[in-house]
Amino acid sequence: MKNRIEQLAQSLGADLFGMASVERFEGAPKGFHPTDIYAKTRSVIVVAVSVPSEALFAQSRIPYSHVNSLCSKIVDTLTYNLSRALEKEGIYTIPLPSDDPSEYWDAEQQRAQGVLSMRHAGMLAGLGKLGKNSLLINDRFGSMIQMGALLTAEIIDPSPLADYDVCKPNCNACINACPENAIENGAIIQKRCRSASHLSNPRGFDIRGCFECRKKCPHVRGIRAR
Numbered sequence: 001m002k003n004r005i006e007q008l009a010q011s012l013g014a015d016l017f018g019m020a021s022v023e024r025f026e027g028a029p030k031g032f033h034p035t036d037i038y039a040k041t042r043s044v045i046v047v048a049v050s051v052p053s054e055a056l057f058a059q060s061r062i063p064y065s066h067v068n069s070l071c072s073k074i075v076d077t078l079t080y081n082l083s084r085a086l087e088k089e090g091i092y093t094i095p096l097p098s099d100d101p102s103e104y105w106d107a108e109q110q111r112a113q114g115v116l117s118m119r120h121a122g123m124l125a126g127l128g129k130l131g132k133n134s135l136l137i138n139d140r141f142g143s144m145i146q147m148g149a150l151l152t153a154e155i156i157d158p159s160p161l162a163d164y165d166v167c168k169p170n171c172n173a174c175i176n177a178c179p180e181n182a183i184e185n186g187a188i189i190q191k192r193c194r195s196a197s198h199l200s201n202p203r204g205f206d207i208r209g210c211f212e213c214r215k216k217c218p219h220v221r222g223i224r225a226r
């Protein structure tokens with residue numbers, strides 16, 4: 001079954017694919033565990049598409065804003081179509097949003113929490129390791145990946161976890177590059193990050209104003225590429 005799901009995911013455009021058993025989510029915060037979303041969950045299917053990385057180095061921030069918003073729609077379409085294709089074969093899944101919508105919002109701290117943390121799901125499905133910038137870093141695509149996930153009641157063999165290291169002990173490039181000092185102990189102070197990175201221009205378009213923690217990472221294009 002795992003091979004069939006992977007085959008379908010690849011045919012729909014997934015660059016990365018992995019499976020995590022629900023047991024691997026032990027320690028997830030209450031309310032954000034896969035079984036809090038769907039009680040029957042036994043496995044979590046995770047896919048990712050690579051994000052064109054040269055947009056990071058454009059002088060205008062529009063190309064990066066464009067690819068960043070487009071890749072959310074692409075992953076959401078991918079997981080939606082994967083769910084439909086699997087349903088035709090009798091495998092029932094629930095596709096989750098790769099970004100919005102979510103319900104948790106602390107207005108004072110401007111802190112959101114996705115229905116399921118895709119970074120943790122990606123790590124638990126073997127797609128990479130969490131870096132000091134808090135992003136999931138894959139050996140082939142670095143942090144330039146957008147992830148999506150589906151929940152299923154099927155028991156499917158989990159994928160091996162990533163066995164490579166991402167951050168050298170003496171590397172702090174992302175922390176030093178952050179203009180808002182928003183990176184602390186591998187987590188993000190959202191209020192600080194949002195003020196620089198999640199902007200709306202006078203015409204109401206969503207603009208990504210900062211992405212330094214991706215751009216300055218030596219693994220921006222993966223570990224092997226470097």
Ligand code: B12
Pocket residue numbers: 024025026027028029032068097098099100112113114115116117118119120133134135136137142143144145146147148186187188189190193194197198208209210211213214
């Ligand atoms: C809210 C959000 C933000 C917030 C917070 C970011 C963050 N790192 O959490 C803000 C607005 C700051 C943000 C910024 C950006 N974001 Co954003 N964001 C999200 C979103 C919608 C939810 C993340 C979330 O819930 N964070 C809050 C909690 C979960 O994080 P936490 O506090 O570190 O969690 C703690 C506990 O809750 C616990 N925990 C939580 N879940 C679990 C599960 C288990 C099993 C365990 C053990 C523990 C555990 O562990 C943590 C330590 O205590 C996700 C999509 C998604 N659904 O995951 C995208 C996502 C994280 N964003 C993404 C991106 C690309 C960005 C930006 C680069 C955008 C930009 N500016 O260009 C920046 C990068 C900033 C950064 N360095 O993280 C990508 C990351 C891709 C990657 N390679 O990792 C994601 C995954 C979207 C996607 N589908 O791919 N984002």
Ligand code: SF4
Pocket residue numbers: 177178179180181182183188192193194196197210211212213214
């Ligand atoms: S996106 Fe910018 S402000 Fe947010 S954590 Fe990364 S470097 Fe800091």
Ligand code: SF4
Pocket residue numbers: 131132133134166167168171172173174175216217218219
């Ligand atoms: S810049 Fe260095 S410390 Fe930060 S995520 Fe990349 S490798 Fe890790």
